[in-house]
Amino acid sequence: MRIAILVSGNGSNLQAIIDAVAEDQLPNIEIACVIADRNCYAIERALDAEIPMFYVERETNLSATVHEICNEEDVELIVLAGFLSILSAEFCKEWQNQIINLHPSLLPKYGGIGMYGNKVHQAVIAAQDKQSGVTVHYVTEHIDGGEIILQQPFDIPENATAEDLAKIVSELEKPLLIKALYQLSQE
Ligand code: GRF
Numbered sequence: 001m002r003i004a005i006l007v008s009g010n011g012s013n014l015q016a017i018i019d020a021v022a023e024d025q026l027p028n029i030e031i032a033c034v035i036a037d038r039n040c041y042a043i044e045r046a047l048d049a050e051i052p053m054f055y056v057e058r059e060t061n062l063s064a065t066v067h068e069i070c071n072e073e074d075v076e077l078i079v080l081a082g083f084l085s086i087l088s089a090e091f092c093k094e095w096q097n098q099i100i101n102l103h104p105s106l107l108p109k110y111g112g113i114g115m116y117g118n119k120v121h122q123a124v125i126a127a128q129d130k131q132s133g134v135t136v137h138y139v140t141e142h143i144d145g146g147e148i149i150l151q152q153p154f155d156i157p158e159n160a161t162a163e164d165l166a167k168i169v170s171e172l173e174k175p176l177l178i179k180a181l182y183q184l185s186q187e
Helices: 012-023 041-048 064-071 089-094 119-128 162-187
Strands: 001-008 029-037 054-057 079-081 099-103 132-138 150-155
Touching: 001 012, 001 064, 012 029, 012 041, 012 162, 029 041, 029 064, 041 054, 064 089, 079 150, 079 162, 099 162, 119 162, 132 162, 150 162
Parallel strands: 001 029, 001 079, 029 054, 079 099
Antiparallel strands: 099 132, 132 150
């Protein structure tokens, strides 16, 4: 299964996939390309691993450009790994059941527009929730609303801050993403 990994930031999840492929944990997966929508450290990780890398401008035809790249690279699954641009409804329909996303909460809680990164963790702390977690889900035109593939909950430690949650999430999300990719590549 040829995958495209879309990134906007540090790329620690991209690195986890690169490492899992190198260590033969994902025998049916081949990273076709990495697509970045801004200057970010993830680009360096892709270049270091000698993976074809595309930079797309954050303009109105971003989805069309990503569509073209994925078609040209024979991509079968698109992985949003910290990708911050919103893909168009048309694109999500075209690639239905072929786009997955990683979200740092137990969806459907704390999803939707504006809910990303630390904002999610701050909302969880403000609500005094006892649990949070990580979700891998399909992407549809409804932001964070697609079918859930896998979730990993965790108990929130007493007096935890948003930064503490971010650290726990960062550790839990990698194995969950790899597990989801393994599962999808076996189907
Ligand atoms: C992750 O925490 C993920 O849950 C969210 O964005 C972050 C990306 O981190 N969607 P990185 O760029 O993979 O390090």
